[in-house]
Amino acid sequence: MADLGEGGGGGGHKKGPGVKKGKKLSTRVDLTPMVDLGFLLITFFIFTTTMSTPTAMKLLLPKDTEKPEEQNKAKESGALTIMLSKDRNVFYYEGVLKPDGSNFKSSNFKELRDVILNKKKTTDAKDLVIVIKPTKGCKFRDVVDALDEMTINDVRRYAMVDISDSEQQLIDETEGNSPASTPAPPAQ
Amino acid sequence: MGRPKIARKSTWVDMTAFCDVAFLLLSFFILTTKFKPAEAIPVITPNSVSSKAAETEDQCLVTISKEGKVFVSFSEENRRMEVLEDLNSRLNLQLTPADIKKAAKIDFFGAPLNQMKSFLNMDPEQRKGERLPGVPCVDSTNNEVTQWITSTTTVFLGSKLNLMVKGDNDVPYTVFKNVIDAFKKNDQMKFQVITNQESIPINSPLAERQRAGEKLSAD
Numbered sequence: 323m324a325d326l327g328e329g330g331g332g333g334g335h336k337k338g339p340g341v342k343k344g345k346k347l348s349t350r351v352d353l354t355p356m357v358d359l360g361f362l363l364i365t366f367f368i369f370t371t372t373m374s375t376p377t378a379m380k381l382l383l384p385k386d387t388e389k390p391e392e393q394n395k396a397k398e399s400g401a402l403t404i405m406l407s408k409d410r411n412v413f414y415y416e417g418v419l420k421p422d423g424s425n426f427k428s429s430n431f432k433e434l435r436d437v438i439l440n441k442k443k444t445t446d447a448k449d450l451v452i453v454i455k456p457t458k459g460c461k462f463r464d465v466v467d468a469l470d471e472m473t474i475n476d477v478r479r480y481a482m483v484d485i486s487d488s489e490q491q492l493i494d495e496t497e498g499n500s501p502a503s504t505p506a507p508p509a510q
Numbered sequence: 511m512g513r514p515k516i517a518r519k520s521t522w523v524d525m526t527a528f529c530d531v532a533f534l535l536l537s538f539f540i541l542t543t544k545f546k547p548a549e550a551i552p553v554i555t556p557n558s559v560s561s562k563a564a565e566t567e568d569q570c571l572v573t574i575s576k577e578g579k580v581f582v583s584f585s586e587e588n589r590r591m592e593v594l595e596d597l598n599s600r601l602n603l604q605l606t607p608a609d610i611k612k613a614a615k616i617d618f619f620g621a622p623l624n625q626m627k628s629f630l631n632m633d634p635e636q637r638k639g640e641r642l643p644g645v646p647c648v649d650s651t652n653n654e655v656t657q658w659i660t661s662t663t664t665v666f667l668g669s670k671l672n673l674m675v676k677g678d679n680d681v682p683y684t685v686f687k688n689v690i691d692a693f694k695k696n697d698q699m700k701f702q703v704i705t706n707q708e709s710i711p712i713n714s715p716l717a718e719r720q721r722a723g724e725k726l727s728a729d
Contacts, residue, residue, distance in 0.1 A: 378702035
């Protein structure tokens with residue numbers, strides 16, 4: 323209630339004798355419960371509304387060039403190639419893939435950040451290029467996660483390239499054989 | 511003498527104004543809340559740290575459902591008609607002006623171009639994502655998304671176009687690649703991927719940059 327005690331309107335002036343006192347009803351309505359209700363509804367709506375605004379991740383594709391001399395050259399020492407395979411497996415190698423596949427390593431998304439950070443620490447910032455190669459088996463989510471990892475780790479130069487046959491073969495071999503036999507990732 | 515008489519003031523407070531404010535706020539919140547439109551194509555998008563809200567105007571959205579079906583949609587009604595008209599005249603789809611008019615009320619297109627006529631005349635209740643064939647986007651020889659983007663490029667020429675891709679977590683990469691290839695063929699090199707926001711992992715370089723007060727670029 324908006325007032326405290328105090329009874330009715332407090333009499334008013336006396337009418338003459340014999341005049342019946344017409345009871346004056348107050349036209350004031352106590353709006354307190356209505357205010358309560360209003361704010362209750364506001365709180366209810368605010369709490370039940372979820373702020374679900376989808377966000378957008380911007381991507382810029384490079385133009386495909388036929389002439390090899392126009393393609394961006396990546397310095398061998400600063401390159402890190404990440405291959406995304408099925409079941410969220412990740413394979414990577416630094417620099418150029420050796421013919422015997424000795425620098426071909428297997429990893430997963432959890433370790434990927436350390437791999438990238440390690441590489442970032444050991445190479446000159448302007449030489450660092452990360453090449454993402456999604457294979458046929460990987461999912462959209464893996465690609466987005468890998469691209470997101472670039473943003474998280476503040477990698478300025480990265481590219482998405484189709485996988486080559488020899489790399490695909492190497493992945494197939496690794497996955498076909500027992501995964502335990504793959505060379506373990508280096509100490510983080 | 512006795513104490514001075516303190517005038518008894520009524521403690522009645524007029525609640526009308528308060529009540530007005532409460533209901534004004536209530537109606538404001540109700541009217542500004544946009545209901546999530548019932549999605550004909552259920553898609554669970556991947557997460558990313560990007561915090562930029564996706565634009566809702568001038569968009570051409572390519573949705574890829576869990577099964578790898580591709581759907582094309584436009585946010586503006588007149589754009590839908592214009593794109594379809596362009597496709598019709600370019601590829602001779604035999605659509606009548608009445609058919610094209612129907613396209614304005616259709617939220618997304620999800621049928622091969624040669625079945626477009628029956629798609630447009632379909633009962634709206636039937637037009638649900640899982641029952642539709644989707645826009646063919648199998649390989650480079652039969653990639654109708656390319657045709658859609660070509661027409662979109664023509665229609666949006668000179669005006670702003672927000673090209674977006676919304677894909678489910680489990681979409682195979684090959685489908686996504688075909689969509690990107692369709693973009694590339696039309697020289698649409700800039701597009702956005704719709705994601706859900708997730709928090710930036712602590713101790714990552716991005717988090718450190720943010721802590722340093724650097725304004726993060728919108729990428």
